[in-house]
Amino acid sequence: MAQDELRTSLAQAAEPFVENLYHCLRCNYCVEMHWEERGIQHVCPTLLHHNPAPGYSGKGYLTTARAVLEGEELPINSLIERFFNCTTCGNCEEVCPVGLRPAHLVKQIRAAMVAQGFAPAPIAAIAENVVERHNPAGASIETRNHWAAGLDGIAAGAGALYLPGCAASYEAPAEARATVSVLHQAGVPLKLLPPEQARCCGAPLEEIGFPAEADAERRELAAAIARSGCRRVVASGAECLGSLAGTQLADGVEVLHAFDLIERAVAEGRIGFEPRVNAAAGPIGLLDSCHLSKKSHGIAGAANHPLRIRALLDRLGCQTVAVADQGSYAVCCGAAGGMPRMSPQSAARMADGKLRSFAEAGAVVVLGASPLCVAHLRRSQAAGFPAVMGVFEFIDSYFRLRRVV
Amino acid sequence: MKLSQIGTELAGQGGALVLEDKIDLLGYRRDTSIAPGGNPAAAVIARSVEDVAAAVATANRRKVPLYVRAAGSTYAGGANPCDGAIVLDTSALNRILKIDEDRGLALVEPGVTYGALLAELGRRGLTLGVVPLTGAAGTVGGAIASHGLGTGSPRYQSTGDEVAGLEVVLPSGELLRTGSAVLADAGFFARYAVGPDLTGMFLGASGSLGVITKIALWVHPRPEYQETFALGFPDYESGARFISALQLKELTHNLWYGAGYEDKAIEARVMGARPQFERAALPRFCLALDARGTSEEVARDRARIVAEAGRFGGAEFALFDEIFFAKLRRDNTFWYSYAGYFGRSMCALLMCSMANETVPRFFRAIQNNREAHPEFIWAGGLVLCRRGVHGAVIVFYEEREQWEQIRMASERCCRDLLANECVPYKSGRVWAPMMDQFGRYHTTLARLKKTLDPNGIMSPQILGL
Numbered sequence: 116m117a118q119d120e121l122r123t124s125l126a127q128a129a130e131p132f133v134e135n136l137y138h139c140l141r142c143n144y145c146v147e148m149h150w151e152e153r154g155i156q157h158v159c160p161t162l163l164h165h166n167p168a169p170g171y172s173g174k175g176y177l178t179t180a181r182a183v184l185e186g187e188e189l190p191i192n193s194l195i196e197r198f199f200n201c202t203t204c205g206n207c208e209e210v211c212p213v214g215l216r217p218a219h220l221v222k223q224i225r226a227a228m229v230a231q232g233f234a235p236a237p238i239a240a241i242a243e244n245v246v247e248r249h250n251p252a253g254a255s256i257e258t259r260n261h262w263a264a265g266l267d268g269i270a271a272g273a274g275a276l277y278l279p280g281c282a283a284s285y286e287a288p289a290e291a292r293a294t295v296s297v298l299h300q301a302g303v304p305l306k307l308l309p310p311e312q313a314r315c316c317g318a319p320l321e322e323i324g325f326p327a328e329a330d331a332e333r334r335e336l337a338a339a340i341a342r343s344g345c346r347r348v349v350a351s352g353a354e355c356l357g358s359l360a361g362t363q364l365a366d367g368v369e370v371l372h373a374f375d376l377i378e379r380a381v382a383e384g385r386i387g388f389e390p391r392v393n394a395a396a397g398p399i400g401l402l403d404s405c406h407l408s409k410k411s412h413g414i415a416g417a418a419n420h421p422l423r424i425r426a427l428l429d430r431l432g433c434q435t436v437a438v439a440d441q442g443s444y445a446v447c448c449g450a451a452g453g454m455p456r457m458s459p460q461s462a463a464r465m466a467d468g469k470l471r472s473f474a475e476a477g478a479v480v481v482l483g484a485s486p487l488c489v490a491h492l493r494r495s496q497a498a499g500f501p502a503v504m505g506v507f508e509f510i511d512s513y514f515r516l517r518r519v520v
Numbered sequence: 521m522k523l524s525q526i527g528t529e530l531a532g533q534g535g536a537l538v539l540e541d542k543i544d545l546l547g548y549r550r551d552t553s554i555a556p557g558g559n560p561a562a563a564v565i566a567r568s569v570e571d572v573a574a575a576v577a578t579a580n581r582r583k584v585p586l587y588v589r590a591a592g593s594t595y596a597g598g599a600n601p602c603d604g605a606i607v608l609d610t611s612a613l614n615r616i617l618k619i620d621e622d623r624g625l626a627l628v629e630p631g632v633t634y635g636a637l638l639a640e641l642g643r644r645g646l647t648l649g650v651v652p653l654t655g656a657a658g659t660v661g662g663a664i665a666s667h668g669l670g671t672g673s674p675r676y677q678s679t680g681d682e683v684a685g686l687e688v689v690l691p692s693g694e695l696l697r698t699g700s701a702v703l704a705d706a707g708f709f710a711r712y713a714v715g716p717d718l719t720g721m722f723l724g725a726s727g728s729l730g731v732i733t734k735i736a737l738w739v740h741p742r743p744e745y746q747e748t749f750a751l752g753f754p755d756y757e758s759g760a761r762f763i764s765a766l767q768l769k770e771l772t773h774n775l776w777y778g779a780g781y782e783d784k785a786i787e788a789r790v791m792g793a794r795p796q797f798e799r800a801a802l803p804r805f806c807l808a809l810d811a812r813g814t815s816e817e818v819a820r821d822r823a824r825i826v827a828e829a830g831r832f833g834g835a836e837f838a839l840f841d842e843i844f845f846a847k848l849r850r851d852n853t854f855w856y857s858y859a860g861y862f863g864r865s866m867c868a869l870l871m872c873s874m875a876n877e878t879v880p881r882f883f884r885a886i887q888n889n890r891e892a893h894p895e896f897i898w899a900g901g902l903v904l905c906r907r908g909v910h911g912a913v914i915v916f917y918e919e920r921e922q923w924e925q926i927r928m929a930s931e932r933c934c935r936d937l938l939a940n941e942c943v944p945y946k947s948g949r950v951w952a953p954m955m956d957q958f959g960r961y962h963t964t965l966a967r968l969k970k971t972l973d974p975n976g977i978m979s980p981q982i983l984g985l
Binding site: 168169170 | 537539541542543544546547548550551552563565591592593611612614633635636638639642654655656657658853857859861865866918919920
């Protein structure tokens with residue numbers, strides 16, 4: 116009975132995507148492709164590192180959802196396993212020559228599964244963590260701002276509110292500290308939300324099929340932002356940036372990635388960089404985090420921060436390496452979409468594949484602008500792999516900022 | 521998931537991945553074509569020649585049909601299985617085994633995509649003679665098993681003409697090497713050796729006579745310079761006569777792509793892009809050309825081609841060049857692909873070859889079908905080859921509402937094309953119902969298949985076999 120209701124619910128979730136389901140060419144672009152001129156080497160991280168079966172991939176999800184819509188009886192456990200083993204990176208959408216949106220479909224199907232009580236246990240646990248403790252890892256609320264202890268640059272009266280996001284607050288605190296430090300040197304004081312008021316931006320919940328809970332978190336976060344009185348929100352998390360950019364904040368509140376402030380200050384000639392003595396980074400690999408570089412992730416993706424960070428690194432005289440998959444077509448590192456919880460070994464293989472390709476290209480350090488990706492890659496570090504750093508960690512370690520009066 | 525008895529048998533013989541979950545099998549039902557597909561019982565993702573041989577042996581032992589497939593991105597239905605079949609997926613056989621610059625060839629496995637192979641060759645200043653229009657995700661095995669053509673066809677004709685030799689697992693499970701590689705130590709370097717050309721038997725056969733496991737392809741220097749231009753003609757007849765003159769004078773030698781379009785397509789494109797263009801001044805036939813070589817060669821050939829066109833009432837039509845190539849060459853990629861080129865996605869592509877003088881009848885046949893089935897959007901195009909032309913009838917349809925109708929209309933169109941001396945090119949399942957029209961060719965092919973595949977396990981119904 117429950118399974119019949121699930122089938123009905125899944126068909127209803129697929130219905131809004133009917134144009135997608137009946138206009139897939141089966142060209143296989145989202146399955147396996149190499150297109151040198153576009154910087155595409157592979158496409159789907161799940162096919163590469165989880166399972167090569169055609170039930171996965173953009174094409175696989177579209178084909179399956181069409182069968183669901185047409186009333187075919189498909190094994191429920193397999194359906195759940197397949198739809199929850201997508202990173203929702205959106206690379207399938209990026210490469211699709213006719214603009215289909217399989218990653219968006221996956222999120223809708225997940226939501227229908229969750230609503231019918233079919234969320235896999237690791238996925239349900241993420242949601243529970245966010246609802247109860249406002250972060251996906253389930254870390255304690257009280258320790259949320261521990262990363263900022265003793266740090267200069269935090270001022271209660273600052274006009275800019277810094278939202279490091281859950282990943283930087285708990286899993287990549289060095290990046291949060293470096294961000295405050297660098298912005299402090301640039302003359303931008305920041306304010307933090309009290310831990311009890313801080314909330315998840317909702318993006319992780321959205322990705323794993325809990326849109327209502329995501330919305331509730333986002334609304335509470337928007338209220339906390341309004342209470343802060345700040346007119347500018349500075350985010351570190353790639354997902355936070357995208358999520359807040361789509362949230363109704365108080366009129367005139369500007370949402371930025373921390374890098375935007377540095378980029379603006381450089382463009383306006385307000386800051387300069389001096390290399391720290393005896394500190395020279397070797398060749399750098401730059402991670403194109405999906406949420407910051409793929410158009411399917413909305414405003415944040417279209418802004419393509421990695422591309423702009425690369426330009427700054429060039430300007431600073433840093434040597435960057437090229438890998439076969441880069442730019443908006445880079446293959447996901449496995450950090451998002453619930454993958455590290457749902458299938459930790461596959462997520463680790465995704466990270467391993469990423470770091471291996473940077474190592475083969477000669478990188479000694481890999482920089483990421485998304486703390487979620489940085490934390491995930493660090494967990495997968497093996498001997499011989501490049502070091503992984505947040506972009507601000509790198510800037511703070513190797514450069515001193517000079518304010519131009 | 522627990523495997524069935526046959527699944528266990530398939531899995532137990534090597535490193536192949538056996539799939540029996542219904543969700544995974546959905547993707548193996550059909551390719552890009554409008555040909556009907558079936559529900560396979562299992563799929564095997566082969567990772568070695570031994571896996572292929574084992575799958576063929578199992579299918580033979582159990583007398584279960586076996587269909588070969590890689591990306592499944594062709595428009596002919598050659599990979600579409602029948603109910604209860606095993607699908608042998610060769611997409612994981614994707615290694616570039618050797619690029620032999622001394623012999624001027626690349627030895628690859630069938631699952632290698634054109635994108636990957638061209639990238640590797642490009643780093644050495646090399647390229648392939650023919651790159652099919654399926655694009656970067658299309659595989660070499662799939663293209664040669666279904667007669668691909670596209671970029672390079674004016675110079676080299678078809679993907680099959682660029683094959684130096686093959687390794688094939690026969691329906692018996694035995695391994696055959698063709699061309700000079702019949703002498704194992706000599707390896708691949710010549711297509712024609714010892715006696716009759718057995719390579720050709722497997723080209724365009726969609727796996728019905730054996731499973732291709734290695735392909736030797738000729739490689740060529742990548743031309744350094746490229747120019748595109750378009751020619752307009754007052755009618756199809758003069759355009760067709762011009763093509764014959766072009767080919768006979770071997771002015772196609774430095775042409776890497778050529779596409780011919782009928783009046784309706786010209787009108788739609790030009791008036792869509794430039795509504796103020798004087799409709800009466802539109803040519804009825806356009807040929808868009810891509811010339812490559814040294815800048816001197818291209819300039820010389822372009823001048824000669826334009827002069828030759830003038831003899832047939834043709835002239836350069838710069839606007840069509842701009843409109844046609846702007847979208848097709850989005851990334852300044854070396855090859856052309858139709859994926860995403862059309863404004864609509866779902867279409868039936870009916871492919872045929874024809875002598876140049878047949879071109880006017882080909883376009884008239886399309887017009888007749890357009891009038892008979894106004895519920896679809898019809899378009900027709902030509903791909904210029906070294907000799908003759910390749911025709912594509914493109915019929916846009918809505919898959920949710922028009923699935924049965926498009927198949928009936930396509931079959932009618934195929935019969936019309938046959939009646940107008942257009943010869944099936946990519947046959948697969950799309951042209952299978954008409955194979956009995958080819959008399960002794962078809963019976964000989966059937967006899968050959970019976971000899972090689974006595975149990976009839978290899979791709980039954982494909983090519984009408």
